[in-house]
Amino acid sequence: MKLSLAAAVLVFATPVVNSFAFQHHSFHTGALSGPKSSAIFAEIDEAGVGDTTKSKTKKDQRRAMMAKESYFKNGFKQVRDEVASSMVTEYSSDTVKDLKESEYVLERGDVTVHLAKDFGFCWGVERSIAMAYEARSHFPTKKLHITNELIHNPEVNDKLGEMGVEFIPKEGGEGGGKDFGGVGDGDVVILPAFGASIEEMAYFDSKNVQVVDTTCPWVSKVWNTVDLHQRKGLTSIIHGKHAHEETIATVSFCEEYVCVKDFEEAEYVADFIVNGGDKAEFLAKFSKATSKNFDPDTMLSKIGLANQTTMYKEETRAIGKLLQKAMLSKYGPINPKEHYMEFDTICDATQERQDAIHDLITKKDDLQLDFILVIGGWDSSNTQHLLEIPVNAGLRAFHINRGECIGADNRITHRKLNGEIVTEEFLGEGKVKLGVTSGASTPDRAVQDSLDRLFMLKKVMA
Numbered sequence: 001m002k003l004s005l006a007a008a009v010l011v012f013a014t015p016v017v018n019s020f021a022f023q024h025h026s027f028h029t030g031a032l033s034g035p036k037s038s039a040i041f042a043e044i045d046e047a048g049v050g051d052t053t054k055s056k057t058k059k060d061q062r063r064a065m066m067a068k069e070s071y072f073k074n075g076f077k078q079v080r081d082e083v084a085s086s087m088v089t090e091y092s093s094d095t096v097k098d099l100k101e102s103e104y105v106l107e108r109g110d111v112t113v114h115l116a117k118d119f120g121f122c123w124g125v126e127r128s129i130a131m132a133y134e135a136r137s138h139f140p141t142k143k144l145h146i147t148n149e150l151i152h153n154p155e156v157n158d159k160l161g162e163m164g165v166e167f168i169p170k171e172g173g174e175g176g177g178k179d180f181g182g183v184g185d186g187d188v189v190i191l192p193a194f195g196a197s198i199e200e201m202a203y204f205d206s207k208n209v210q211v212v213d214t215t216c217p218w219v220s221k222v223w224n225t226v227d228l229h230q231r232k233g234l235t236s237i238i239h240g241k242h243a244h245e246e247t248i249a250t251v252s253f254c255e256e257y258v259c260v261k262d263f264e265e266a267e268y269v270a271d272f273i274v275n276g277g278d279k280a281e282f283l284a285k286f287s288k289a290t291s292k293n294f295d296p297d298t299m300l301s302k303i304g305l306a307n308q309t310t311m312y313k314e315e316t317r318a319i320g321k322l323l324q325k326a327m328l329s330k331y332g333p334i335n336p337k338e339h340y341m342e343f344d345t346i347c348d349a350t351q352e353r354q355d356a357i358h359d360l361i362t363k364k365d366d367l368q369l370d371f372i373l374v375i376g377g378w379d380s381s382n383t384q385h386l387l388e389i390p391v392n393a394g395l396r397a398f399h400i401n402r403g404e405c406i407g408a409d410n411r412i413t414h415r416k417l418n419g420e421i422v423t424e425e426f427l428g429e430g431k432v433k434l435g436v437t438s439g440a441s442t443p444d445r446a447v448q449d450s451l452d453r454l455f456m457l458k459k460v461m462a
Helices: 005-009 035-047 058-066 077-091 094-101 123-138 154-162 198-205 217-231 245-251 263-275 279-285 313-331 348-362 381-392 444-461
Strands: 105-108 111-115 144-146 165-167 188-191 210-213 235-239 257-260 303-307 340-342 371-375 397-400 411-415 421-425 432-438
Touching: 058 198, 077 123, 077 444, 094 105, 094 111, 094 444, 111 444, 123 144, 123 154, 123 188, 123 210, 123 217, 154 165, 188 198, 198 210, 217 235, 217 245, 217 303, 235 245, 235 263, 235 313, 245 257, 257 263, 263 279, 263 313, 303 313, 313 340, 313 348, 348 371, 348 381, 348 432, 371 381, 371 444, 381 397, 381 432, 397 411, 432 444
Parallel strands: 111 432, 144 165, 144 188, 188 210, 235 257, 235 303, 303 340, 371 397, 371 432
Antiparallel strands: 105 111, 411 421
16 A cells, blocks of 8 residues: 555654764765765775774764864854854844834835744854854964855855855765865864764864864754664664755765655655565665665665754654554554654754744735745755745745845846746735745845845835
8 A cells, every 4th residue: 555644644653752872874975976085985994984894883983083182063262252243243133123123023115024933043053153253263374164055045155255264166966076175284174064974074084184063963963863773773764855965964874774855755665665666666766865785675674764954844744654654554563663763853943933934824814915035045955945834825935045136126036946046026016015034044134135125126116
């Protein structure tokens, strides 16, 4: 039988288990691939990282790296006050302050704005930015590199570039490797909020560089979760986007895994668990989303669910119920924990922002909302999921990555759910009422810039 969402949600959920630890997989999704990276793999193999026959786990290896004097994971206190003041100046917003003080409603001329109660910067993102700023101040004469975008926000990443932080270039294409040739002896390397793969960490550990680790603790929690899966002999089912930086880092701490991007892919896996299927077809379907030498015939008898921290939580819950039903159907109710474990690794900030926009949508008729404006990086997963909520509710919505997307010609450039970037007519005649939210990596200043453009546009139209 094919398992459906309706059937899945009827099953009571297994108690969610919280856990802290981590481990590995022989990495092949691309963070260290390509011609410039082949030598890196050789060095890593020689160092024993990736050799699962050794007694040291990936958790032990990471802890050993973090214990070194060249590894900084708590920032730099001596420059903290200076950095905090700078961040307030650059990223705070008087408009957002006014919205908060007026019960999240603001009227400017013909425009009425309803701001979601939870929005914008989360603690993990603020922490990551602060640590990157602190690193620049602490190492004023050193060359600084970052392995990826610090967060998915163009203003923040542009600012880091202006501060002289160099972004390690990618070698091109989805899953492409990175060119570490520019990282020299004595340089400083920043690991972004999404984290870095264990292979990247091992490479930098083998070099004479200093590492500043800004990984969000919620991401580390996912690594702890998949480590527990490995210790218990479970295959990790990761609800996430296999090419996303966070998931790339997470799967590097797995032994066996398969990534499912949505409920439909999870249904395919669940059906394979219950009924078996075409192994070649399975491997072709998940060719970029499974561990090396993955065997669905043998590696799906014991599974654990975890997720990219920024996924849509309701979908993760539905996937959990679906997989639980599949394991009960296949193996029965006796000792279910031997075959399935579920963990809640959606970060609090992601869930709070999803709940807040959902609450706003439920009031759309009473508030007479014309549309929802979602502000955040186009490649920000948590922001993309904020767009899904109004779109799935049948409400017009626009996802912009910065204020410049609102043009003086009354056209708006925005990202659709399918990832397509389009430009179209924006505001109509007369009064307009809108709901506004922003992703966890979006500063309040970006919200202000976007609203200021909207206010000015409407004023000119009037």
